[in-house]
Amino acid sequence: MTFFSNLGDEMILPQDVLIQSKETQNVQNAINATIGMAMQNGKVMKINSLEKIIKNLNITDYLPYSPTPGEITLRDLWHKKILSENPNVNPNYLSTPIITTGITQVLDLTANLFTQKKDAILLPDLFWQNYEQIFTVKLNNKLYKYQQFDNNNNYNLKSFEETLTNIKENKITIILNFPNNPTGYTPSTLEFKKLTDIINDFLKNNLNKKIVIICDDAYFGLFFEDKHKNSTLNSIEKLVDNKNCLIIKADGATKELYAWGFRIGFITYYTKDNNLRDMLLKKTQGYLRSTISSSSTIAQQAIKQLMVNENYLKEKSLNDKTIESRYKILKEEIIKEELAKYVTILPFNSGYFFTIKLPKEIDAEEFRLKLLHEHKFGVYAMDKEHIRIAFSCLEESHIILLIKKIKICIVEMSR
Numbered sequence: 001m002t003f004f005s006n007l008g009d010e011m012i013l014p015q016d017v018l019i020q021s022k023e024t025q026n027v028q029n030a031i032n033a034t035i036g037m038a039m040q041n042g043k044v045m046k047i048n049s050l051e052k053i054i055k056n057l058n059i060t061d062y063l064p065y066s067p068t069p070g071e072i073t074l075r076d077l078w079h080k081k082i083l084s085e086n087p088n089v090n091p092n093y094l095s096t097p098i099i100t101t102g103i104t105q106v107l108d109l110t111a112n113l114f115t116q117k118k119d120a121i122l123l124p125d126l127f128w129q130n131y132e133q134i135f136t137v138k139l140n141n142k143l144y145k146y147q148q149f150d151n152n153n154n155y156n157l158k159s160f161e162e163t164l165t166n167i168k169e170n171k172i173t174i175i176l177n178f179p180n181n182p183t184g185y186t187p188s189t190l191e192f193k194k195l196t197d198i199i200n201d202f203l204k205n206n207l208n209k210k211i212v213i214i215c216d217d218a219y220f221g222l223f224f225e226d227k228h229k230n231s232t233l234n235s236i237e238k239l240v241d242n243k244n245c246l247i248i249k250a251d252g253a254t255k256e257l258y259a260w261g262f263r264i265g266f267i268t269y270y271t272k273d274n275n276l277r278d279m280l281l282k283k284t285q286g287y288l289r290s291t292i293s294s295s296s297t298i299a300q301q302a303i304k305q306l307m308v309n310e311n312y313l314k315e316k317s318l319n320d321k322t323i324e325s326r327y328k329i330l331k332e333e334i335i336k337e338e339l340a341k342y343v344t345i346l347p348f349n350s351g352y353f354f355t356i357k358l359p360k361e362i363d364a365e366e367f368r369l370k371l372l373h374e375h376k377f378g379v380y381a382m383d384k385e386h387i388r389i390a391f392s393c394l395e396e397s398h399i400i401l402l403i404k405k406i407k408i409c410i411v412e413m414s415r
Contacts, residue, residue, distance in 0.1 A: 010137050016129050017380045017388075020368070024378025031398050032378045036181065036352050037260050038323060038392040045322070047258050047315045053305045054298075062298035068285050070099025070295060074304040078266050081307075082249065085220075086234040089270065093240055095277050097249075097266035098284050099295050103218050104130060106250040106267045109287055110173075111139045114212050114246070120169035122160075124148035126346075126355065126386060128181045135173065142169060148183065149346055155191050161198045170209050174199070176232045177216035179223070179351025182380075182388040186228045186350040192235035203242040210244045217251040219351035222320060224327045228349045233270065240272055247271070253303045255352075257312075258319055262299035323352070329396045330354065333403040342410040352392035356406070358385050362413050370413065375405040 002009065021034040038045035069075065078097045083089060100106050107130070115121070117140035123131055125145045135141040146163040150156040164172070176195075178186040187195060203211060215232040223229035239245050252265035269280045288294070306312050334345060344357035358364055364381040371377050380388040391399055 014129050020380055027372055030376045030378050033389045033393050034378050034380045045258050045319050049309045049311050050306050053302050061301045066294040066297040066300055068289050068294050071300045074300050077307045086231050088234045088237045093270055093272050095269040097268040100265040100267055101292050101295050102263040103250050103252045103265040106265050107134050110248055111135050115139050115141050115173055119171040120167050121173045126182055155187055157194050164202055173212045175214045175216055178232050179219040182353050183346045183355045184348030184351045184353040188227045192230050196236045203245050213247045215249045219255055220251055223350045224324050225349040240270055264299050264303055323392055326391050330391050330399050333400050337403050337407050352390050353388050355386055355388045371409050377402050377405055
């Protein structure tokens with residue numbers, strides 16, 4: 001007999017990026033390119049106005065409980081923000097956002113409210129590990145994976161379509177995470193159109209099936225190439241015309257507003273059905289009441305005051321441009337060092353990360369440890385062949401050095 005439930009027996013602490021990041025911190029003078037934050041001059045990147053707001057918060061503003069769905073002014077501000085950034089979206093179909101404890105809770109909430117055993121989840125072959133922990137370990141969804149990039153390193157719409165078509169379950173969750181973690185890819189305007197058409201055709205040809213689409217917009221706004229500056233919700237919004245499709249936007253202040261530790265996320269529903277929308281908001285509040293009760297008041301008050309501050313968009317833009325500058329330096333160095341001759345560089349154009357696929361004879365964990373202990377760079381070994389690098393963590397000088405070190409490491413391990 002065990003104290004654990006069936007779920008307790010299955011639950012593990014993944015040996016993922018958090019473990020590898022801690023290893024990096026324990027190596028003297030190592031530069032950490034493992035974790036999804038933005039750094040500058042050895043400290044977390046910040047919006048200066050937010051620091052001032054926190055110092056001046058009144059005790060009566062932040063000690064009381066917040067309402068279960070969150071502070072209404074902040075919810076309204078975020079609602080306006082979504083509409084301004086997604087001009088194709090019909091405001092009559094968009095719910096008021098509900099505040100959660102980070103985007104991770106949005107995913108846990110949607111998994112619990114909308115999925116169960118014998119349902120399916122569709123993901124790319126490279127994805128954030130927590131998706132599997134939430135949807136398959138906790139909720140027993142069957143996981144289907146499509147090949148994100150084909151053999152020519154193009155976004156693989158054919159694999160997406162084939163995998164979706166072959167799913168037998170009647171309820172399917174599709175997570176569209178762009179900019180993508182771990183690859184840093186956002187589809188082009190044309191690719192998004194084709195992706196939307198594939199899903200739309202499937203919905204119309206399978207009226208007995210229901211699809212829940214989660215737009216995981218954790219890295220929203222960090223788009224660095226003109227043809228790939230595309231919001232997922234804005235690109236797929238026509239799917240709202242299908243009664244057997246529910247669209248959910250998951251986003252937050254965590255990365256968009258450089259406030260990782262605040263753990264402020266938002267869940268927003270997009271549906272034509274007014275009754276369903278009302279029911280979704282009530283059930284979401286019910287789930288939150290039974291789990292966290294409400295999110296942090298001090299974090300909500302600070303973000304609310306930030307969003308009405310006249311300087312915040314300018315300050316945020318400066319941070320965004322710093323990350324974009326690092327992206328451009330990274331692209332230049334990859335070309336300069338001819339890195340593509342040594343590894344497969346998966347397409348990237350947005351977000352915090354890029355991913356490389358190592359030659360078959362090199363094990364990713366062995367590569368990571370060699371790069372860490374001999375060359376003083378910490379990166380994330382995702383599996384046996386893929387390495388994820390967070391360029392958001394790196395100064396431009398470190399990016400230049402890292403690409404050289406990766407190349408040296410590959411050459412040394414290939415002898």
